[in-house]
Every structure is written in structure tokens, then in C-alpha cells.
Amino acid sequence: MTFLKKASLRFLYAVKTQFSKAKLAFGLKSGLVKSVMILPYKGFGNQHEIYFLGRVLRDRGIAASHLEDGKWKNFSKMYKRFMSWEIPNVRVKAEFQGFRQIATTDEEGYFEIQLQSQSPFHLDSTWQEVKLELLDQVVKNQGTVRTNNKVFIPLDPMGFGVISDIDDTIVPTGATRLWTMLKTTFLGNAHTRLPFPGVAEFYQALAKGKGKKDAHPFFYVSSSPWNLYDFLMEFLEVHGIPKGPLMLRDLGLSREQFIAGSHWEHKLKQVEKIFEIEKHLQFVLVGDSGQHDPEIYLQVVKDFPGRVKMIYIRDIKVSRHPDLLAIATELHSLDVPLLLIKDTGEAAAHAASQGWIPEVAIEPIQAAAEVS
Structure with missing residues (x-):
């Protein structure tokens, strides 16, 4: 950061602090x-x-x-x-x-x-x-x-944990389109905002595994601001999506940055915080191709070898395919598969093939995922 930018940041932060106090x-x-x-x-x-x-x-x-x-x-x-x-x-x-x-x-x-x-x-x-x-x-x-x-706090013995993004992974938000995102955020509520078809059913099946309650605990990481915490927790509850800790971020001006933490820095830090504390769990990571979830998850795999079992990426940005192919190839060399999915039914079929959810759960999830 240049001297001018640093000076501007110090000045703006001081103004902000004094305004908040007043x-x-x-x-x-x-x-x-x-x-x-x-x-x-x-x-x-x-x-x-x-x-x-x-x-x-x-x-x-x-x-x-x-x-x-x-x-x-x-x-x-x-x-x-x-x-x-x-x-x-x-x-x-x-x-x-x-x-x-x-x-x-x-x-x-x-x-x-x-x-x-x-x-x-x-x-x-x-x-x-x-x-x-x-x-x-x-x-x-x-x-x-x-x-x-x-x-x-997980009790022994437990299966793997699931860390999921929210924006454009669980719920369509238009996170890559600012005006669409603002309209959906400010004019909707937890009932009118709908998850992608089949997500609730798939996450419920994945949380239960093959019958054991809380077999696979869920954690949520998003770049949405903490101001939306109660809204997002209500959204998860209303739509029957498994409850779990939710890590968001502060978007305000800080001493060090004009915007307090980039999408990449925030998500990587929070995902790795979960890995550090839940040190006895392996994880399945779920995200989307709209921003940098694949790159972030690749870095997590490098930083915590042997801890990631699977990565599911919802395909919402076709132009990203060349980058995703390179990332998938590198992940394969690290013994971690990445599956690019068009809908939740594809993820459910794969999870069932791995024995993570029962076979009988596939058809209801795929039926729900086909609803437009």
C-alpha cells in the first residue's frame, strides 16, 4: 500500500471512529x-x-x-x-x-x-x-x-464434517451481479428467499448419514456481513437446512484495509479456523464456481493434507471451466476429488456411491432438484 493510501486510510478510519462515537x-x-x-x-x-x-x-x-x-x-x-x-x-x-x-x-x-x-x-x-x-x-x-x-462440540465417534458456502451454493443470490444481489437481499425475507431445489433434502440426508443423528455436522462460511446473521440463521431453519455454526465477516472500514478483508482472505481464514479447532474431523467442502471457492479449497487441502475427503462445486459460471479443470487436476494429484455439479441430484448420487447417504435418499433428492 502506498504512503498516500495509508494516509488516506488513517484519516478515513479516524473520521469513521469519531462519527461512531458522536x-x-x-x-x-x-x-x-x-x-x-x-x-x-x-x-x-x-x-x-x-x-x-x-x-x-x-x-x-x-x-x-x-x-x-x-x-x-x-x-x-x-x-x-x-x-x-x-x-x-x-x-x-x-x-x-x-x-x-x-x-x-x-x-x-x-x-x-x-x-x-x-x-x-x-x-x-x-x-x-x-x-x-x-x-x-x-x-x-x-x-x-x-x-x-x-x-x-463433536462427540466421539463422529463421521466427517461438512463446510458449505451459502451464496450461490445453497441459495441463489446473484453474488456476481451487484444489483441483483442488493434487490434479493433487501426486499426478500427468510420465507420468500428459496434455496436451490434439493439442497435441503440433500443436506438433511448428508447430516444423518445412514441413520445416526448428527453423523456429519455442518458448518457454514459466507462472505455476507455479520449484519445478516439472524436473517441467514432464520433462513436455514425455515427451509429445514441442518443447523450449524455460521461464520460471516465485517465489511466495514478497518485500520488496515478500506474493506475489512477480501472474500478470499476471509473465507480461507474461517475455513482453516474450523479445521484447527475440529482437529479430529475430516471434511467435505461445498461451494460454487462464481467466485473463488475452488481456489480457496485447494489452498485448504495444501495447508491441511489428509483432512479433505471431497469437494463439490456448483457450476454457475461456465467461463470458469478452464480454471476449474486446472484446479481439479492439481487436487487429483493431492488425492482429493473435485466434482463440478449442475444440480444437487448429481452430488446426492455421488454421496450415495461413497456410502455417505442411503441409496433410498437419491430419488427424493433428485426429484426435488428437478423442480424449477
């Missing part, structure tokens, strides 16, 4: 900010470690959506998600099985929890709850601000 001070003084909330993002861990992020924000009371909600109501909720009021420099306490950590929110209201124990945690299920409490007073008559966060 905005929050005005909101507190005027009464616009009447209550605050801890918004935790589902986490993951192993028998000795738990990891997740969260954010402290003004509570704007964004309720769940309904199928009959109109475009204006959808836009209003999405506006509230993006026009957030972040609460910086406050402490959040996390407690789990006698272990405690206190984290302080950054300028954007984010905090990070990473609880560690030398002795194994006591686990009776794959989903555990971590208690969270805000330790500092932000508004008058605040009262106690508490919540719980769910954290996925």
Missing part, C-alpha cells in the same frame, strides 16, 4: 438508544476448547419474518440490520462449566471468546450452552443483560 453519544443522550443486547454467533469447539464471536448492539427489536410480509416490511427490517448502533469498549463475561473469560468489545461492538481447559469438558450432547452477561452499564435503568450461546 452517533452513540447522541443516541444515548436523546433516548434513541434505550436498550442494548448481546448478539452471540453460534460457536464450535472440541473437548478442550470453545470458540465463538458476538456483538453488543442497540436492541432494535427485529422480529422473525412471515411469508406474507411485504417488500417494505422486509426492507425496514434489513435497514435496521445494517444501520446498527455498535457498543464499543464494554465487557462481556462468558461462563461454561466453571470456566470464565471476560472480553471487551472493539470499535464495531465485536467480541471474541476462546475458552480453554487442560482437562476435558463434561459433554452429554453435541450442543452446549455458554452463559453471557454484559458487565458495564450503557443506558439508564439498564438492568441485567444476559443471554446464552449455543456451541457445537
Whole structure:
């Protein structure tokens, strides 16, 4: 980065920080900010470690959506998600099985929890709850601000994990077409936005394997902003897509970058974070050809040899075929197959051939995938 760019970045970041402080001070003084909330993002861990992020924000009371909600109501909720009021420099306490950590929110209201124990945690299920409490007073008559966060911890023995992209992998978003993406994001809701045909059925079958509950746990990584977290979690639930930790990113201006992290850097970092913590799991990786999922997954294979069993790539960009052929060839030399799929039915047939889902699941998935 040139000196001029660095100077511009420092100046713009200082302006942004001062504006955020003034905005929050005005909101507190005027009464616009009447209550605050801890918004935790589902986490993951192993028998000795738990990891997740969260954010402290003004509570704007964004309720769940309904199928009959109109475009204006959808836009209003999405506006509230993006026009957030972040609460910086406050402490959040996390407690789990006698272990405690206190984290302080950054300028954007984010905090990070990473609880560690030398002795194994006591686990009776794959989903555990971590208690969270805000330790500092932000508004008058605040009262106690508490919540719980769910954290996925695999129990032995488990099968492989699945890491899936969302945009143009699970749901059509037009991520490569800005105007289309903005319209679908701001005017739709979790009910009206529909996944690709057959995805829910395939993911359900893959999660269960051949009958064992949670045989193949799911993790989701997307370049969408954290502002969409509750929307995307609701989307997964509404459409019967297996729940799992969801890793997004902050798109705002940072000290180091005009946009806080590129698609490539963000996704690679988050996928590899999952690999580092879920160190006893192998993984199937699912993405699309629209952006750089194949290149990112190739790098993951190189960084974690022997940990990737399979890569499925939804084919949405024909012009990328020469690049994909070169990547598939390199992956083959590393003993990791890449399958370029036109629809979910193709992935289901392959998964059944590997014994990952039952044969009887293929026909319903393929039937669903053919629905236009």
C-alpha cells in the first residue's frame, strides 16, 4: 500500500471512529438508544476448547419474518440490520462449566471468546450452552443483560464434517451481479428467499448419514456481513437446512484495509479456523464456481493434507471451466476429488456411491432438484 493510501486510510478510519462515537453519544443522550443486547454467533469447539464471536448492539427489536410480509416490511427490517448502533469498549463475561473469560468489545461492538481447559469438558450432547452477561452499564435503568450461546462440540465417534458456502451454493443470490444481489437481499425475507431445489433434502440426508443423528455436522462460511446473521440463521431453519455454526465477516472500514478483508482472505481464514479447532474431523467442502471457492479449497487441502475427503462445486459460471479443470487436476494429484455439479441430484448420487447417504435418499433428492 502506498504512503498516500495509508494516509488516506488513517484519516478515513479516524473520521469513521469519531462519527461512531458522536452517533452513540447522541443516541444515548436523546433516548434513541434505550436498550442494548448481546448478539452471540453460534460457536464450535472440541473437548478442550470453545470458540465463538458476538456483538453488543442497540436492541432494535427485529422480529422473525412471515411469508406474507411485504417488500417494505422486509426492507425496514434489513435497514435496521445494517444501520446498527455498535457498543464499543464494554465487557462481556462468558461462563461454561466453571470456566470464565471476560472480553471487551472493539470499535464495531465485536467480541471474541476462546475458552480453554487442560482437562476435558463434561459433554452429554453435541450442543452446549455458554452463559453471557454484559458487565458495564450503557443506558439508564439498564438492568441485567444476559443471554446464552449455543456451541457445537463433536462427540466421539463422529463421521466427517461438512463446510458449505451459502451464496450461490445453497441459495441463489446473484453474488456476481451487484444489483441483483442488493434487490434479493433487501426486499426478500427468510420465507420468500428459496434455496436451490434439493439442497435441503440433500443436506438433511448428508447430516444423518445412514441413520445416526448428527453423523456429519455442518458448518457454514459466507462472505455476507455479520449484519445478516439472524436473517441467514432464520433462513436455514425455515427451509429445514441442518443447523450449524455460521461464520460471516465485517465489511466495514478497518485500520488496515478500506474493506475489512477480501472474500478470499476471509473465507480461507474461517475455513482453516474450523479445521484447527475440529482437529479430529475430516471434511467435505461445498461451494460454487462464481467466485473463488475452488481456489480457496485447494489452498485448504495444501495447508491441511489428509483432512479433505471431497469437494463439490456448483457450476454457475461456465467461463470458469478452464480454471476449474486446472484446479481439479492439481487436487487429483493431492488425492482429493473435485466434482463440478449442475444440480444437487448429481452430488446426492455421488454421496450415495461413497456410502455417505442411503441409496433410498437419491430419488427424493433428485426429484426435488428437478423442480424449477
